Amino acid sequence: MAEGNVAAGNGNAVEGIGTVPENGGKKPTVRNGPDRQKDVPRILLYCGIIASVLYILTDVITAEFFYPGYSYVDQQISELSAIGAPTRPIWVGMTVLWTALVVMFGLGVWLKANKGLTLRLTAILLVSWGLVGFTWMFFPMHQRGTVEAGTDIMHIALAAVQVIGMISFISLGAAYLKGRFAIYSIGTVVAVLAFGAWTGTQASAIAAGQATPWMGIVERVTVYSPTIWVLVFASMMLKNRSLDIRELIGSGRKIGKLTIPFLLVGATLNILFPAWFSVGMPNLVLGGISVLVLVPGVVVWLWSAYLLLTRVPRHELITTGPYAVVKHPLYTGVSLLVLPWLGFLFNTWLGLPIGIILYIGCRIYAPEEERELTKRFGTAWVDYTRKVQIPWL
Numbered sequence: 001m002a003e004g005n006v007a008a009g010n011g012n013a014v015e016g017i018g019t020v021p022e023n024g025g026k027k028p029t030v031r032n033g034p035d036r037q038k039d040v041p042r043i044l045l046y047c048g049i050i051a052s053v054l055y056i057l058t059d060v061i062t063a064e065f066f067y068p069g070y071s072y073v074d075q076q077i078s079e080l081s082a083i084g085a086p087t088r089p090i091w092v093g094m095t096v097l098w099t100a101l102v103v104m105f106g107l108g109v110w111l112k113a114n115k116g117l118t119l120r121l122t123a124i125l126l127v128s129w130g131l132v133g134f135t136w137m138f139f140p141m142h143q144r145g146t147v148e149a150g151t152d153i154m155h156i157a158l159a160a161v162q163v164i165g166m167i168s169f170i171s172l173g174a175a176y177l178k179g180r181f182a183i184y185s186i187g188t189v190v191a192v193l194a195f196g197a198w199t200g201t202q203a204s205a206i207a208a209g210q211a212t213p214w215m216g217i218v219e220r221v222t223v224y225s226p227t228i229w230v231l232v233f234a235s236m237m238l239k240n241r242s243l244d245i246r247e248l249i250g251s252g253r254k255i256g257k258l259t260i261p262f263l264l265v266g267a268t269l270n271i272l273f274p275a276w277f278s279v280g281m282p283n284l285v286l287g288g289i290s291v292l293v294l295v296p297g298v299v300v301w302l303w304s305a306y307l308l309l310t311r312v313p314r315h316e317l318i319t320t321g322p323y324a325v326v327k328h329p330l331y332t333g334v335s336l337l338v339l340p341w342l343g344f345l346f347n348t349w350l351g352l353p354i355g356i357i358l359y360i361g362c363r364i365y366a367p368e369e370e371r372e373l374t375k376r377f378g379t380a381w382v383d384y385t386r387k388v389q390i391p392w393l
Contacts, residue, residue: 044108048126048234051101052227058094059220062087064346073271074212076199076219078155082143095137102130105234112237118176125169126230132161144209156203163196166226173233181236188229195222251369255331255361262357266350274348281347290341297337304330317377319384326393327370327385328362335359 062080063072067087070079081091106127113119139154167189174185199219202212270277281287304322308330311318322329335358343351373381385391 041108041111044104045234045238047101048105048230051098052231055098055227062090073216075216077223078141082141084143092137099130099134103127118172122169122172125165129165144206170229177236188225191225192222251365254365258361259358263354270348270350277348277350279344279347279349286344290344293337294341297333300329300333317380325389327388328366331362
């Protein structure tokens, strides 16, 4: 049950299967109406995280599986929603949901702002960003080799509006949170401007139906940078200021340091030499097995992450859901049920060794976290480890 589940105790209730409240068995305090209302902006802030993940997953999945001949490396994202593109209906549907999530996220930022002007302006710009993104779908570009028409011109104009809006809300968000986040935000703005300008130089080549090597990667840096910024900003807004972020991620920092170098090197080689990593997809049998394993794997991962984000800030010992089965469902789920099988679906075996390395990192560093949990929760943690269904995994 570990991965960051190091809570402070301090008389707070320890909830879950086989645990005893640290308040001496007294009934937990019932949260009244005003207390529950405090959860409303938090729920809305989670929409920013979901919107970011939804956008990136839609891009990757539609490019890989629903547009024959499309090149993730060489072609722009807008070509996936272009007039006549086989993936346009999927993108229209995703954009409706994405817009709703971004608007709700902006509302959450507004509620979080109280009377703060900087955060309120950030909220307004985030809502505008979502609404302009929705409007964008009414002015799609034409496919490569087609003479530019009115919708193409409006598509480019709205892109410029989006860039201005993104730079504005990133700047205001940086001014509000300050510190290292401000430095990260500056880097994001630089990436948007530099790679966005590079992308703009290829407009004529796309209209002429010419090849645009590496342009897909270049534009995705432009688009993913603010998308990931929103995810990070939402996470920062959700973070309980009284909770050290190291308590939330636990041994994940050390595990990440072990795994990320292998991931970066492997991903680079996979892009440069895809034939080395091919598993012969599409393959009906391997693809079917991958989906059957991946779906519950993603459910376990999301469920575990949700429990961490909602329980740890309240100083609760997590023993329910996936944590009732294994002590480290977040790491175990990603390493064994997500990475290998997601890799197979993308025609690469790279996910398998990366998953193994991640799992090895968990086995190496998680015991240190478990010793800390024993100190913090005492008999409650010991009772939990005795009742977890697969303690050795």
